[in-house]
Amino acid sequence: MLVQLSVGWCSSLENITFQSGLFTLQEFNYEGCFKLCEIQGLFKLVPIAKLDEADLGHMQWTKAYQDHKVDLVGDEIIKGRTFNTQMLYEYGIRSTFLQGVTDQSMATHEYTSTSSNYLSFHVPLHPKKQRIQGLYVTVIYRSLGEDRNIESLPVFAKISNxxxxxxxxxxxxxxxxxxxxxxxxxxxxxxIGNTLDAGDEVHVDILVHEGTISTSGYGASLVYMDAGEAEKEKEKSEMMKSEEVIGGDLSLFQVKGGFYLCRRDFYRPMIPAWFFGDNIEITDSRRWRTHNNSYRDHFEGFNNRRNPNRHKIGITLGVSFISNDETSKILKAVSSVESVETVSIHKEIGRLFVCGRFNPSTVVKCMREFKKMVQVLEFEVHKSGSTLFTFHR
Structure with missing residues (x-):
């Protein structure tokens, strides 16, 4: 069983698949994989532009925003990249995020609430020839201010029967x-249609770090299917029994009172009581999550001060120098990146050399506005004067 995998800085890698459908990795590094969009058993990102109306269901109206830029945060997968509106597939849940939507009336729902706390409703009676397939949920939220740490703060959706x-x-x-x-x-x-019956009380909520994000509206709609569709859905659910998705095998995500669908270790050693009603030991949710790196980062910072040459990075950029003005803009932009120590330029060979202990993806992100003139060709990671590895594009 595979438990450790590193595919860092594979710039052409788009998909990762495994022989087994179960995601067994305990340590996984995919930093710097700027085209990666799918990891089997973990998640998949697909541009809305590539989905048809049948794929989108009640989200069909989002096609009007398929070319909108969206500022995605939260994982290595998005660093150094820009995205148009995407569909995220994870745990059998489909999600899409929108920005700059002025006509919010397009997202119409059976049940709505302008409460900043939650949405609550009771499942109604429905014809015997129909059954509930699932639940569509919409949440409107915004930032409470310029918080630089918001990118590393968690956002949770909570649905309770x-x-x-x-x-x-x-x-x-x-x-x-x-x-x-x-x-x-x-x-x-x-x-989650197979868990909802007429009369059930359902609560929908979004849980965020206090003082960073506020919610201003919730919407929810039940989705029904007829008898023929129900039979097909039953066959599909049988095929999914061994997958870690809703309707499949979520036993390793089960905790007292529900399922904690999270692979990060945000709240070591305790899942907060406001999630499930009781404090739950993090070990009760046995599925792998990334480790809390705060202590490791502190130790790394200490070592860097003790040994300034430790883990230095050198990046070579191929540059099309159009004018002295553009050259100055590029030099200024790269020099402003945190922990960049030296920047040198060689016009005759069209190269820009950057050295320091910076995160390579921050330099790539910085160069977005110059993407027509700049291309990352290679980088080297050095430790105490020796080369650990070299990447060639």
Whole structure:
């Protein structure tokens, strides 16, 4: 069983698949994979532009925003990249995030709430020839101010069937960083129809770090299917029994009172009581999550001060120098990146050399506005004067 994998800085890698459908990795590094969009058993990102109306269901109206830019944060997968509106597939849940939407009336729902706390409704009676397939949820939220740490703060969706005592708490691998004074919208589809019966009380909530994000509206709609569709759905669910998705095998994500669909270690050693009603030991949710790196980062910083040459990085950029003015702009932009120590330029060979202990993706991100003139060709990582590895594009 594979438990450790490193595919860092594979710039052409788009998909990772495994022989087994179960995601077994305990340590996984995919930093600097700027085209990666799918990891089997973990998540998949697909541009809305590539999906048809049948794929989108109740989210069909989002096609009007398929070319909008969206500021995704939360994971290594988004660093150094720009995205148009995407569909995120994870745990069987489909999510899309929108920015700059002025006509929010397009997201119409059966049940709505302008409360900043939650949405609550009771499942109605429905024809015997129909059954509930799932639940569409919309949440409108915005930033409370310029918080530089918002990119590393978690956002959770919480759906509870209070009548049956079951709760799903879900942390998406990526989410939209809201701009100040502008609403962002999170739309998601939850295939939980087999757990909802007429009369059940359902609560929908979004849980965020206090003081960073506020919610201003919730919407939810039940999705029904007829008898023929139900039979097909039953066959599909049988095929998914061994997958770690809603309707499949979520036993390793199960905690007292529900399912904690999160692979990050945000709250070591305790899942907060406001998720499930009781404090839960993090070990009760046995599925792998990334480790809390705060102590490691502190130790790395100490070592860097003791040994300034430790883990230095050199990046070579191929540059098309158009004018002295553009050259100055590029030099200024690269020099402003945190922990960049030296920047040198060689016009005769069209090269720009950058050295320091910076994160390579921050330099790539910095160069976005110059993408027509700049291309990353290679980089080297040095430790105490020796080369650990060299990357060639």
């Amino acid at each position: 209070r009548s049956k005592g079951v709760t799903w708490v879900y942390n998406p691998v990526v989410y939209c960083k809201p701009r100040v004074d502008e609403d962002a919208i999170w739309l998601s589809y939850w295939p």
